[in-house]
Amino acid sequence: MGIAALPLADFEAALLGTDRVAAGRILEAVCALEQPLVAVEGLVAPVLERIGAGWERGEVALAQVYMSGLICEELVEEVLPASKHRRINSPRVALAVLDDYHMLGKRLVHSVLRAAGYEVLDCGRVEPEELIERVIAEQVDVVMLSVLMLPAALRVREVVLALPQHVRVAVGGAPFRLDPELYREVGADAMGRTASDALSILRSFAELAA
Amino acid sequence: MTSAERVTAAISHQEPDRVPLFMTTTMHGARELDLPLKDYFTSSKNVIEGQVRLKEHYGGDFYYAVLYAAIEAEAFGQDVRWCDNGPATAGAPGIRNIEEIRSLEAPDPRTTPCLQRVLEVIAGLAERAAGETPVVGLVVSPFSLPIMQLGFERYLRLTYEHRDLFWQLMAINEAFCVAWAEAQIAAGASAIAYYDPASSPTVTAPAVFRETGLLIAKRTLSRIPAATAIHLASGRCLPILDELISTGTNMVSASAEEDLAETKARCAGRVTVVGDLNGLAMRRWTAEDAEAAVKSAIAAAGRGGGFILADNHGEIPWQVPDSVLEAVRDAVDRWGRYPLSWVDDEGD
Structure with a gap:
């Protein structure tokens, strides 16, 4: 899957709506096609940066930034467990x-x-x-x-x-x-x-x- | 005009003799009396004398009967950490387990020593004011107090994941907030600042605010029998401005991160705008910077009344030098006299 094809907007919308289930499904689908660390670097990190930029512009609330980070942290723990993948x-x-x-x-x-x-x-x-x-x-x-x-x-x-x-x-x-x-x-x-x-x-x- | 007359005209959306100045100096009173902050704030007599001297020195139009925001957490039994160059802050959260909310009891403002100290300050300032200077009290909103009671992170999780306990805590805090505001008004406060940073879109998404902080503010403010100002502590207000106005508040704080002219245009004739000097930037201002900032704010929001010049956070940092505050005072005197014909002249 190329970077351009990654579902950044859908993942961002799921996080801003604090929809952990939807965010999890999207990351799971990407991980089925990419190495987990590649998925994290290509999907999770850029979307968190987009959400941070949204807060800076006054379009996103701190509570959404927090909940997005929390959901991503939990999801990444699942796809990059410490014992299996090097951080x-x-x-x-x-x-x-x-x-x-x-x-x-x-x-x-x-x-x-x-x-x-x-x-x-x-x-x-x-x-x-x-x-x-x-x-x-x-x-x-x-x-x-x-x-x-x-x-x-x-x-x-x-x-x-x-x-x-x-x-x-x-x-x-x-x-x-x-x-x-x-x-x-x-x-x-x-x-x-x-x-x-x-x-x-x-x-x-x-x-x-x- | 007396300060009271000046402020009354401004919040009635008329032009007084000059733009009212709300110098939100709390800690600087200790400097006036040459006292350490803890010694200053633990004596109501010191704070009364400090506020009187601050008004004489900096020419503001209010007495600010605020010691430190963490005093409400202290009233709930939480530790307060003193600092020799900043406000006292709340120590470790008082509610260690969210289940404790079920048995949480609010303090009685009339019998809690730290709150009684504030009431003594208000009564003393009201006596010194003799009706000529408004005395402003402060309540932390029921929606924002849990940032200290629980810590920010656990509070956010409570809001999203445990709405039943969230509403239970809000009921306790609302009752306390109203009782605390009533006690301050009975002691002589002319207006109450409703300190509510959690409601700002900087912190809470507007959709969540509409189903939480907004309902709480409407209920709480409707029970406070005095003029109120919703203060978002430098947080943004524009995305929820109409909702803030719908609470029935008389004043709204403006953020230095938003356009003051736009804020004023949307508030004109509806609520008074309070703001929006950047208190943190003030620390390194020159007298020329101060004059330029005051001039810019007055040009953006001064015309037609409905504007009170203040910092945007509600507390000017201890590190802001006297010379800057004096320059703000002088600039308001120079550029804040109505009619503001210079604004029209420079706009032409």
Whole structure:
């Protein structure tokens, strides 16, 4: 099946309507013709990116982004079970929420990355010191940080300054979206406006490293 | 005109002497008194004095009797985490298992210490205002409070997957919200901000909003005996604007991510628009940036009244420097005087 023939619009409509059954049938049909990882990369990841872009344009709600990611994550777990198919584990990616209990952004990124076939280290809600220790101990290459409040966004600088130089840092959350210069101010390498931007950020990091 | 007269004219869709300014400064009161945020917010006397000084310093037209949004979660028994350069935030969600909703009890605003502190602030500000300055109270909407009560993710799953428990929680929160608003009005609040970010299309799909947040807002707002403002906390409003207006609210917040002129055109003569300066961007504004932003907002929405200039989130960040707030004040004074003939002149 060529990329052009993939049922992107139908899959997107099923996800936005939170119709897990319909989305599952579509992915199953694609997996019957393609390798599961190819199906995930060709269907699931692009549709999640389209949904993220729809949120950015104000056409899709955060709740739909969340439910779409959740459904895709579950579906991908079924077609790419850990024991049978290798997930993408390079670069090694860690996710974390700094400072407060607003966990949704991290959860959205987790869903997008898992649904796109990535292995992900979820550090949960952490203080900067704890995160730095884990990143070094687990030999993480890319850290993705989600924040909701401005004070937490400003603490990203503490993390950036303490990490080994080769570790890339991407950030996301309302303070960065509403102040597009803030991510540079805190020393991050990239800023995602939507959860699905995590995929393009990883691609751009890979291109820079190549 | 007094601030009260100015605001009354504006929300009656008439042009007052100048555009009313709602400076949503909560934390800056601590700076006026040179106090740490926790010391400031745990004393009603400090907050009263802080708000009075803020009005003198920045010339806003309101007293903002808001301490921090997480105070309602605190009233339900949740921990609050203090921060030395930002608002206090809710700690770990109070409802750890959704089954706990079945036995959840709402606090009584008249006997809950943290809420009593707010009521003391309102009463103190109302006394200082002597009818000349509106005192604004705040309730978190029944539909948005669960973001703190449950955490955002579990709340979304509750909304989609457990509608029976969702409605049970809404019934508890609605009763609390009305009682909390009534207590604030009895203490002297002139208007209530109904803080409802979850209803914004930024968060909830309009179709889901119509069968949840909209019904809740209609029921709740109809029971609040004062002017109300639906505040979506920087979230978008245009896709559901007609529905928001149908709730009977008097004011609607505008988002910096939408076109203010379009928002005003659709609201004109129906509800007052409150907005839409970008509080997060303010942190790095120069005085010239502040003046340009104020001028642009007034040009887009000022004519004909029905407009209150404010930030778009409902709370200006602690990191915004005094010089920017002073520049906003001065720009409103310079460009906000009615009639706004300069808008027509520049449009020609």
